[in-house]
Amino acid sequence: MTVDNSLPRCVALRIALAARQLPDTSSGQLLRILLAALDEPLTEIKLNGLTVKDLKNAADGSLREIDGALLRQALSxxxxxxxxxxxxxxxxxxxxxxxxMPHSIRLACTSNSGERLDGHFGSCARFLIYQVSATEARLIAVRPAPNIARLSVDHSAERVALIGDCDLLCVLSIGGPAAARVVNSGIHPIKRGAIGDIQPLLTELQQVLAGDPPPWLAKLRARAAAEQRSARAETTS
Structure with a gap:
């Protein structure tokens, strides 16, 4: 379901963007929640008076268990x-x-805007893919995520396949079944507690790689190094 064409354009756009920031929430579903909380017609003035409590208590309570940081972001x-x-x-x-980039690993970050970590795994607009070593961090790909409106309820498989060449996944939020699927694909998920720029995360990861990384990360780096040697061998053969 798409946002009602009778809505003011600015309101429809805000609803569509906010739905992207909430896990497994379509713009049509968010529209129904807002109508239950604010009644028709939806206006900018009504949206400006909305609170996180209104979202949690509206309609069927489907937003009640969503992380507060995500709800505040969507409300903004x-x-x-x-x-x-x-x-x-x-x-x-x-x-x-x-x-x-020898001794590097590949990191996927969920993003909705700019070079920021601000997306839920199941509804982010895109994945930013970085190659990271102790001395360099490089954005190597921007991969648009599939539209959740055209997928089945269990749509995480397509998103996992999109980042299947990565070693790490950094998200603002991810559901339990999706996290299990990510782990089973050989990707280590990392959940960050707050929205923010990705650069500090890259710097932090570089510092860990330059020092004595934990066993799980050392194992990922060793696996990545073996894959990189294989790639170089195929290139020169």
Missing amino acids: TLKGENEEDASAQIPQPQPYREGE
């Missing part, structure tokens, strides 16, 4: 406070050839 979008972030330019990846 509904009020138009994130319009600058939403229109932020999608970052451009840098050239990269397989195997050219």
Whole structure:
């Protein structure tokens, strides 16, 4: 279901963007929740008076268990406070050839705007893919995520396949079944507690790689190194 065409354009856009920030929530579902909380017609003035409590208590309670940070982010979008972030330019990846960054690992980050970690695994707009070593961090790909409106309830498989070449996944939020599927695919998920720029995360990861990484990360790096050697061998053969 799409957002009602009779809505003011700015309201419809805010609802569509806010739905992207909530786990497994379509714009049509969010519209129904807002109508239950605010009644018709939906206006900017009504959205500006909305609270997190209103969202949690509205309709069937489907938003009640969603992480508070995600609800606050969606609420800010509904009020138009994130319009600058939403229109932020999608970052451009840098050239990269397989195997050219020795001892590096590949990281996927869930993102909705700019170069920020601000997405739920099941509803983010895109995955930003980084190749990270102790001395360098490079954005190598931007992969648009599939539209949840056209997928089945269990749509995580397609998203996992999209990042299947990655070693790590960093998310703002992820559901239990989806996290299990990510782990079973050989990808280690990391949940961050707050929305923010990705650069500090990359710096933190580089520092860990430069020091004495924990066993799970050392194992991932060793696996990545073997894959990179294989890629280089195929290139030269």
